[in-house]
Amino acid sequence: MNAFLLTAESTTDGIVERDFTVNGVPGVLWSPESGADHAPLVLQAHGGGNHKKHPAMSGRAAHLVRDCGYHVAVLDAPGHGDRPRTEHDERETAALFAARAAGEPEGPIVVRYNDHLAKLAVPEYRALLDALQQLPEIGTDGPVGFWGINMGTAIGVPFVAAEPRITAAVFGQHWPHVLAEYAKRITVPVEFDLQWDDEHISREEGLALFEAFASAEKSLHVNSGKHKELPRFEVESAVRFFARHLGRAVNASA
Amino acid sequence: MNAFLLTAESTTDGIVERDFTVNGVPGVLWSPESGADHAPLVLQAHGGGNHKKHPAMSGRAAHLVRDCGYHVAVLDAPGHGDRPRTEHDERETAALFAARAAGEPEGPIVVRYNDHLAKLAVPEYRALLDALQQLPEIGTDGPVGFWGINMGTAIGVPFVAAEPRITAAVFGQHWPHVLAEYAKRITVPVEFDLQWDDEHISREEGLALFEAFASAEKSLHVNSGKHKELPRFEVESAVRFFARHLGRAVNASA
Numbered sequence: 001m002n003a004f005l006l007t008a009e010s011t012t013d014g015i016v017e018r019d020f021t022v023n024g025v026p027g028v029l030w031s032p033e034s035g036a037d038h039a040p041l042v043l044q045a046h047g048g049g050n051h052k053k054h055p056a057m058s059g060r061a062a063h064l065v066r067d068c069g070y071h072v073a074v075l076d077a078p079g080h081g082d083r084p085r086t087e088h089d090e091r092e093t094a095a096l097f098a099a100r101a102a103g104e105p106e107g108p109i110v111v112r113y114n115d116h117l118a119k120l121a122v123p124e125y126r127a128l129l130d131a132l133q134q135l136p137e138i139g140t141d142g143p144v145g146f147w148g149i150n151m152g153t154a155i156g157v158p159f160v161a162a163e164p165r166i167t168a169a170v171f172g173q174h175w176p177h178v179l180a181e182y183a184k185r186i187t188v189p190v191e192f193d194l195q196w197d198d199e200h201i202s203r204e205e206g207l208a209l210f211e212a213f214a215s216a217e218k219s220l221h222v223n224s225g226k227h228k229e230l231p232r233f234e235v236e237s238a239v240r241f242f243a244r245h246l247g248r249a250v251n252a253s254a
Numbered sequence: 255m256n257a258f259l260l261t262a263e264s265t266t267d268g269i270v271e272r273d274f275t276v277n278g279v280p281g282v283l284w285s286p287e288s289g290a291d292h293a294p295l296v297l298q299a300h301g302g303g304n305h306k307k308h309p310a311m312s313g314r315a316a317h318l319v320r321d322c323g324y325h326v327a328v329l330d331a332p333g334h335g336d337r338p339r340t341e342h343d344e345r346e347t348a349a350l351f352a353a354r355a356a357g358e359p360e361g362p363i364v365v366r367y368n369d370h371l372a373k374l375a376v377p378e379y380r381a382l383l384d385a386l387q388q389l390p391e392i393g394t395d396g397p398v399g400f401w402g403i404n405m406g407t408a409i410g411v412p413f414v415a416a417e418p419r420i421t422a423a424v425f426g427q428h429w430p431h432v433l434a435e436y437a438k439r440i441t442v443p444v445e446f447d448l449q450w451d452d453e454h455i456s457r458e459e460g461l462a463l464f465e466a467f468a469s470a471e472k473s474l475h476v477n478s479g480k481h482k483e484l485p486r487f488e489v490e491s492a493v494r495f496f497a498r499h500l501g502r503a504v505n506a507s508a
Binding site for chain 2: 215217220222223
């Protein structure tokens with residue numbers, strides 16, 4: 001049994017925000033103020049160096065809550081946000097900054113560090129889903145999606161590979177070295193983003209990870225631009241992807 | 255001076271449809287019943303074996319007219335629709351059917367036949383644009399887009415490469431052999447569709463054509479599925495692409 005504790009609640013512009021911990025891991029749940037009963041749920045995972053309430057997380061959640069009427073939840077990843085950083089976190093972060101300063105490839109460090117974090121985070125996300133499905137307004141009968149880019153993909157691909165309750169997922173911008181083996185076990189519809197001029201992830205690496213998904217229905221969105229230049233309109237595309245696969249039409253105001 | 259003759263006009267569900275000929279080439283112009291003044295214009299080109307009023311053309315046009323308030327025009331390609339077929343058309347079509355029946359690659363025949371048709375069609379599209387910009391409700395000050403997949407790309411890529419009035423284009427599903435050289439001269443924003451399991455165009459060929467565009471802003475949409483299985487939602491994506499680049503917000507009823 002998971003220890004799920006609500007720690008704060010507020011409502012702004014029609015969105016209910018609830019802070020919680022699940023087995024001590026801090027997270028946030030956003031829900032529509034009305035009509036939330038048994039609405040679909042989307043689990044998000046944030047990018048490296050960010051946290052559960054980073055504007056990328058709260059902004060995507062606002063789309064999903066307002067336009068689709070979904071519940072949306074995010075956890076702080078290990079070593080991120082309100083969670084303690086271990087000596088291992090400090091060492092790997094220092095190695096990443098040193099590589100960046102020296103103009104050396106970041107990939108090998110990010111791949112191994114994210115793999116380490118994913119091994120910790122996957123059971124945390126499973127416990128999160130167990131706990132959220134105990135809430136009467138969510139329950140076990142609604143569809144569940146997953147949305148994570150960058151480090152969110154490093155956590156999400158092994159999570160979705162092992163989690164039959166996830167029925168659609170948006171991933172992107174990571175290397176195939178560790179993740180392709182997990183992706184081969186994923187068969188649900190996938191939308192995958194990559195940047196054509198990514199200075200860290202080569203085109204071949206990005207395409208290899210997309211290719212690895214066993215999903216009969218998968219879409220790849222490539223955009224010109226560097227690693228951090230993923231266009232804002234891909235957020236709206238992901239929202240429409242979830243609306244197609246999890247149900248409930250995108251709101252006219254989208 | 256081009257000979258532009260209106261031959262029929264009707265209005266259905268808020269869309270005005272006008273048949274015309276420009277220098278004898280038959281075409282159709284769809285416009286919103288109200289608010290059409292100096293609205294953006296999108297030129298479409300149809301796929302091989304189809305014609306200007308094929309449901310793919312009228313369906314896409316209905317989105318652009320209703321959701322964005324644009325004018326949309328299409329010509330019958332040489333040897334297609336209401337236009338006469340030459341001996342050369344008959345010979346190439348027979349060669350294509352023979353290759354298909356024998357299970358031989360269609361690419362070499364399609365590439366050379368579409369190149370032949372494009373050389374005829376490009377000046378026809380230029381004359382079309384000249385003529386439409388003479389209409390008081392279109393004029394020369396509004397932005398102009400181009401949308402053509404399959405043979406529409408074979409015509410559109412050389413047309414847009416030579417036509418500075420086109421400011422955004424949607425292409426897809428063709429080979430790079432002839433078109434990559436033209437694509438290198440295109441710098442306007444491009445959205446490009448390819449099918450990941452296309453039985454005629456290999457992934458490498460599709461990616462090579464996308465790569466060739468010189469556009470600073472370009473997006474590639476890859477979907478699982480065979481040549482004819484381009485998902486319907488790519489139509490809506492293209493409409494949003496034009497709304498971003500030609501102006502006028504996508505209608506809430508989209």
